[in-house]
Amino acid sequence: MPTDYARTDASVRTIVLCFIVAMLEGLDLQAVGVAAPAMASTFALSPAALGWVFSAGLFGLLPGAVFGGWLADRLGRKQVLIVAVVLFGVFSLLTAHSTTYEQLLAARAVTGLGMGAALPILIALSSEVASPGLRNLAVSLTYCGVPLGGAIAALIGMLSIAGDWRLVFYVGGFAPLVIAALLIVWLPKPPVLQGRSLGVGAVTHELLGQRRGVSTVLLWGACFCTLTVLYMLLNWLPTLLIERGLSRLDTAAIQVLFNVGGVAGSLLAGRLMDKGNALLAVVLAYVGMLGALLALGSVAQTYGLYLAGLAAGGCAVGGQLILYALAPRLYPAQVRATGVGVAVAVGRLGSMSGPLAAGQLLAAGAGVSGLLLAVSPLVAIAACSAAVLLRRTA
Template identity: 75%
Template sequence: MHAANVPTASPLRTILLCFIVAILEGLDLQAVGVVAPAMAATFQLDSAALGWVFSAGLIGLLPGAVFGGWLADRFGRKKVLIGAVILFGLFSLLTAYSASYEQLLAARLFTGLGMGAALPILIALSSEVASVGLRNMAVSLTYCGVPLGGAIAALIGLFSVSGDWRFVFYVGGVAPLLIAVLLMLWLPDSRAYRDQGLPLRDTSQALMGQGRGFSTLLLWCSCFCTLTILYMLLNWLPTLLIERGVSHLDSSVIQVLFNIGGVLGTLLAGRLMDKGRALMAVVLAYLGMFAALAALGMVEQLQGLYMAGMLAGACAVGGQLILYALAPRIYPAKVRATGVGAAVAVGRLGSMSGPMLAGKLLAAGAGMSGLLLAVSPLVAIAALSAATLLGRDK
């Protein structure tokens, strides 16, 4: 495709479109948790069967991130993003129309594939369209759509907008299909992709060769540890709070505050990085994560738990934003989406490990305080890896 035939669009419009897609992804990621009790009643699912419904979507995220980034580097960011958005929109709708448990699992799996493919492309696109001085803020503006979408899902559960659990999947299905049309009309392909020529055939060498191997490993390590903690909190925090005597309503409020904190944390982290204070962003994110985990385990007053929940979201989601903002800087344009996709995929391994690790520790009698203490070393490992990566990026 020649540059003359490519529709022009401002970077702001590209970032806005990516932000909207990220909101829809965040909405669907937390939708199952919001409607889980009603869904379980409809399909007569026990806890183990419901756990597989949660896992099916997360399992789909992993290959989606790997192959979505790889396909985007080979065939263009725009084409693959549109395909991914249509995929997760269609299968979100099919979640609502599932007539059996098996259909429900398949729908969640393919929804996860689409969402997994979309995220690394959103990060690569927003990084590439922004000026150098605003590149990290562009990524943060895009990525903050994910916790914002999660907050919307939590609000749907909090205020019970509809008695039908399928409502959230109607929204999560129709909206992406409408946005896909806007992407076709208004989203240009990445200039970096258009100008790069033929894609590289051996992307593994590109990720690990030319002095990038150690940086790639540091990025993967920090992504894995950070997402292990983030998804442990997303999945278990409401249950743990209720076990501490917090009401269901207050637990839902804390979940909403967690996601709002995530939005604020991503924006602050992106701004600090663009100001040349990336190390300060890392220190604030991971020290804050230590403090939030300790407060969630020890604070008794409800107002303190509200603040701890918001701080935990700001630091966990903000810490992940730092890594997603660093990832595009490590790799050349020819493999940028592949590199980001690989980092997202490794992080998804952590997102699957976190809830399982928490379950095993709680089953062993660790309790909330013991669980949060047990995962503290992961915070230190993530922080050290991110700080070392920053040192190599200079």
């Protein structure tokens, strides 16, 4: 029987490895946004065509999240996570070697499949290994790897020699292959869970039955709206800022601050939830998100935009962390990764819609301010859904 020290050591290793994988996922998620201006020039892409490049990876995230979580519940968290990490590493490298628009879209789609499978497993693992009083913080520590990886992607973009857009995909490709080897050796094998033989019908009953139906729908709605806004910012923020007249250096700096804010927002939201202040976390995240969107569209001073980017990252990522921390609470262990995966997948519908809708609105001449104003109602819907969900899970 494992000692307390052994259990603590296994928990720490699990959370650290989950954090690293999340960081690599964040790097790859924002790689396209970082590379977008140079990539658009290389492939002669219009804003609408560039929107499809952003969304191609997100199309892969959707089935990846659903089936990755389901397979993890049936076959084991560790095995499926390793396969997912290898998958998005290999196809990130293939993104760098794409020579046509069609190859680019295909590489991004399969990369997204691997990333989609990984995220619900990371959330489920970090929630399961932490003690009850630190569960939300453990999830936030894992998830803050995503914005930190995005900040690294932005830094790579700033340091790219001669503006070579492929460099960020090389880093995002080789690093996961190294980490996959470390997962094989160091990631403790989670305990065997009962109920992995549940079929689709039984899983549906577990997610929507047992008095969980309303909470599940609220979670899905909040994830959809929050991820629509978050991924619009993740993918289009560099292009939007350049259109406002900022230099590439200032744009990259604001993108770094966006991700640094995401790390801080994730950690703050998780700690507030563990301290019993979850409603305060929701208010800060979503009211702050509205204010940050307004500032990004209207503030003229560069330093004001720096602060707006920092706040936007903290609030958008913090809001999504609240939902990811709530999700594992709703479901029993045998369908936990599946439940989280389906919630992530529904959110991915929003993450696909955001970049595409933004591309179409910009192509129609909406402008930066009009675009940011158009997504504000989604922030309000997400805030209301999250607040009601908190009351139901209290």
